[in-house]
Amino acid sequence: MSRRRWVRLDNASNMFLAARNEVDPKVFRLGAEMDHEVDPQLLQEALEETYEKYPLYHAVLRRGVFWYYLQDSELRPTVTEERTAPCAPIYQADRRSLLFRAMHHRRRISLEVFHALSDGTGALWFLTDLVTAYTRLRFPPEPAASDGLAPSDGPAASDEPAASLIDPTLEASPREPVARADGATTGETTAGAEPGHDLTTDSFVHYFRRRRRRRADVWEARAAFSREAEAEPTGIPDGALATADVPEHSAAPHSPARTVHRVRGTRTPDSRTRVVELTMPAKQVLDLARAERVALTMYLTAVFFEAVRRATGDLGRAPTLAASVPVNLRQFFPSTSARNFFATTRVEHTFGEGDDTLGAVSRSLERAFRARATAEALEGKLRRFLRFERMPALRVIPRPVKDVILDQVNRASNRGLTLAVSNLGRVVLPEPVAAHVERLIFQVSAVRPQFCAISHAGVLTVSFTSPFLETDHVREFARILTASGVDVTVAAARVTEQELADAGEMTP
DSSP states (O other): OOOOOEEEOOHHHHHHHHHOOSSOOOEEEEEEEESSOOOHHHHHHHHHHHHTTOGGGGEEEEEOSSOEEEEEOOOOOOOEEOOSOTTOOOOOTTSOOOSEEEEEETTEEEEEEETTTOOHHHHHHHHHHHHHHHHHHHSOOOGGGGGGGOOOOGGGOOSOOSSOOSOTTSOOOOOOOOBOTTSOBTTOOOTTOOTTOOOOOOHHHHHHTOSSOOHHHHHHHHHHHHHHHHHSTTSSOGGGSOOSSOOGGGSOOOOTTSOBOOOOOOBOTTOOOEEEEEEEEHHHHHHHHHHTTOOHHHHHHHHHHHHHHHHHSOOTTOOEEEEEEEEEGGGTSOOOOOSOOEEEEEEEEETTSSOOSHHHHHHHHHHHHHHHSSHHHHHHHHHHHHHHHTOHHHHTSOHHHHHHHHHHHHHHHHTTOSEEEEEEEEOOOOTTTGGGEEEEEEEEOOSSOEEEEEEETTEEEEEEEESBSOOHHHHHHHHHHHHTTOOOEEEEOOOSHHHHHHHTSSOO
């Protein structure tokens, strides 16, 4: 048997490992709600088919003296019925196990991923291929239509992706292979490597550590992004905001002169994540955002700020609200890697110092975000982070000590944030798969109140997650939208002992 392949974790993944805890295990969930009861046996067959296309998802996490690393394995995934709370812990240091789980519950297919393995974009590729394979098995196509339902080749393929991460008015760009230093492309096996066991390229290394880069590739991607931005009224496609919860150490520093408001509350009894889902017509909310000439994500962030202000009543001596916003780097730097490849920006607003109307706040956030979410600004910041990570003095520090240092950095950054937001944008599934998927769901474990947005087939789902029992800010968020004419449907997960006892089950 050949030697197992391994790869060091990227910059973001190391932070997730250091910052995870029982309240926030750094797990996120993507789900598809079907138009029928899910067949577990067919879902298992679809999982086995999809699993073969994603070598990264074969990996287990190992601990070295100086760093963590991913190592491929011969483990096989098994579909399970959903019995745990949303975003329950996956990685356990004393167990050698896969870093994701696939589940079903009634009409819902769920994929949960430990964030050190993959980001929201990579996981969305996996879920899309999983649902596509399942639908093909559940509803066999007619021979003449079989080509239209052929499953995609995952992120290693050079064909069109099954899911669009661009704003609804824009078209998806193909998943082009990214050249590596050794001349191979992402997803290709290197000399001597066994098929299906080559771990995916670290795009952070490819773009931000090497002195020589393929400038033509970079500028071609930037030109494509600019064309998309010009087509969007706000200039920034919402698909550029596409990952799950992120390591806050990469957010822009906040002004020490301002005290950032932090939401407090009562922890859930067993540290499970409180989830509240809001479902609404995407067009109704997009029309509100476009009326203010801002991107959907910044409009929802402004609504979130206003909801927290109303729920709090009086911000007191901490009138500044700040949010961490992830940016999908694939929009700027071509990459088919399913591993983490994103950066973060930080936006804030101080109430009581000017125009605090919803429109004014959303436009202010939009301007701040657009100034920071540029290829040049993100590249410079990431190069600084990676240079710091590669300092000789830090490289020889044992891994447990590095974990403590990174955890303290993360805690310090958390003090400068009120909320976190993430938007995977509009997802376009292939036909006839799309006809059998009613809506998509995106959730994350959270150390602070957070929302995750995703839309499909004209339905926008905004999932609020929090470590607290209180949901006042979600109530105010829904009230703001309904007062503006948006039809909002609310569903909440049960978290307290009484709620679970009344329902007689562990999941919503």
